[in-house]
Amino acid sequence: MNNLLGLALPLGVGIAAVGSGLGLGRAVGSAMEAMGRQPEAIGQIQVAMVIGCAFIEALTIYALLSVFILQGKLG
Amino acid sequence: MRRRNRILPPIRALWLAAALVCGAVAVACAQEHAGPPAGHEAVAPSGEPEGAATVHGEAAGEGHGEEHAVNLVTLVAKLAQGGRPEPTRAATFLMRFQAQLFAALVAIVLITVLSRVAAKRTDHPGRLQAAVEMMFDGLYGLFRSVMGPAARAYTPYLGTLFLFILFNNLLGMVPLMFAATSVLNTTIGLALCTFFYVQGIGIRKNGVLGYLHHLAGSPRNGMEWGFSLLLFPLHVLGEFIKPMSLSLRLYGNIFGEEKLVATFIVLGAGMLAGLHVPVGLPIQVPLMFLGLLTSVIQALVFTLLSTVYIALMLPHQEHAEEHGAPAHAH
Numbered sequence: 001m002n003n004l005l006g007l008a009l010p011l012g013v014g015i016a017a018v019g020s021g022l023g024l025g026r027a028v029g030s031a032m033e034a035m036g037r038q039p040e041a042i043g044q045i046q047v048a049m050v051i052g053c054a055f056i057e058a059l060t061i062y063a064l065l066s067v068f069i070l071q072g073k074l075g
Numbered sequence: 076m077r078r079r080n081r082i083l084p085p086i087r088a089l090w091l092a093a094a095l096v097c098g099a100v101a102v103a104c105a106q107e108h109a110g111p112p113a114g115h116e117a118v119a120p121s122g123e124p125e126g127a128a129t130v131h132g133e134a135a136g137e138g139h140g141e142e143h144a145v146n147l148v149t150l151v152a153k154l155a156q157g158g159r160p161e162p163t164r165a166a167t168f169l170m171r172f173q174a175q176l177f178a179a180l181v182a183i184v185l186i187t188v189l190s191r192v193a194a195k196r197t198d199h200p201g202r203l204q205a206a207v208e209m210m211f212d213g214l215y216g217l218f219r220s221v222m223g224p225a226a227r228a229y230t231p232y233l234g235t236l237f238l239f240i241l242f243n244n245l246l247g248m249v250p251l252m253f254a255a256t257s258v259l260n261t262t263i264g265l266a267l268c269t270f271f272y273v274q275g276i277g278i279r280k281n282g283v284l285g286y287l288h289h290l291a292g293s294p295r296n297g298m299e300w301g302f303s304l305l306l307f308p309l310h311v312l313g314e315f316i317k318p319m320s321l322s323l324r325l326y327g328n329i330f331g332e333e334k335l336v337a338t339f340i341v342l343g344a345g346m347l348a349g350l351h352v353p354v355g356l357p358i359q360v361p362l363m364f365l366g367l368l369t370s371v372i373q374a375l376v377f378t379l380l381s382t383v384y385i386a387l388m389l390p391h392q393e394h395a396e397e398h399g400a401p402a403h404a405h
Contacts, residue, residue: 054376058320061327068330 006074009067016063023056089187096179144337146253148173178255181242222386229385232272237378240265244329244370248363257330266318269381277388317384321377328373332366
């Protein structure tokens with residue numbers, strides 16, 4: 001079972017990273033576009049982008065957490 | 076308008092902080108009388124991992140789950156144990172309550188400095204007061220952009236939350252210090268504070284019946300009352316999930332960052348071993364910069380989410396009006 005866990009945990013984090021990569025790419029891309037349209041709002045857009053990215057990142061962190069929790073069982 | 080904020084004078088703040096620490100110590104001693112822990116956290120007398128000493132003199136744990144890098148408390152515990160083979164009570168206490176001790180340190184420093192600045196505030200501010208005013212302005216502007224002018228009543232709690240989480244996170248990046256928010260206990264405690272505060276605001280602002288009405292999705296006609304049967308459990312579940320996600324997000328980010336830094340320290344410590352050099356490379360420094368960024372962002376996210384949860388609980392007529400105000404405020 002250790003082998004399966006050793007395979008599953010990093011794979012889980014990798015799949016979560018794919019999802020968050022796509023989401024973050026969309027978020028930052030939209031932010032870049034908005035900044036290009038309205039350069040005087042760049043500060044506000046940056047703040048909103050960073051906060052949005054933190055939320056999207058959190059989902060991958062949940063997957064990473066399962067690695068920390070199950071780390072002892074990897075043997 | 077009733078002035079409800081009383082500034083705590085510095086001496087009284089110190090007494091309060093000391094009382095909190097003594098209370099924590101008393102609880103800890105009571106728990107110790109009940110029985111020491113399994114001992115897997117105990118400091119072994121020869122617990123130095125093999126590998127060269129790094130530039131900072133830190134050493135990472137073995138990497139099993141929850142073990143963290145060496146910090147001041149761990150060192151003091153090792154000193155307290157002397158060379159004795161089994162863990163003493165003082166060492167066990169220090170090892171068990173690392174997070175609480177560092178959180179208490181942050182709390183005491185914050186309370187002392189801020190209450191002193193507030194009590195001695197003048198119209199010609201010095202540097203410290205100017206810095207605190209800048210901080211308050213930034214935070215208040217942030218809360219006002221979410222909640223409108225009603226944010227003034229909730230700024231004490233939200234501002235304290237932000238500062239406490241921020242300084243705890245940042246303390247984790249200092250060598251030989253420990254981030255209290257990198258253990259799940261602290262973050263769950265903070266998330267529960269927010270949870271009870273938000274529910275309390277909901278009940279106080281809307282009344283108990285209004286609060287339940289809000290949880291049922293605010294039904295207005297017969298069809299919406301039908302939906303409310305489905306919406307009520309969903310909203311209740313959502314209310315419980317909020318503190319969970321808050322705590323897990325903060326814990327995961329800060330603990331993960333610290334774990335990364337610790338891993339890179341170990342990696343860097345053995346990097347020049349082939350050249351028979353007793354020092355390693357400090358390759359964890361770029362990650363520490365990333366850790367600084369993460370610390371600030373996570374404190375901001377936690378506080379902002381708490382603000383949004385409070386704003387969602389406020390009565391909706393106010394809520395709609397507040398959306399108009401910030402559009403003009405910028």
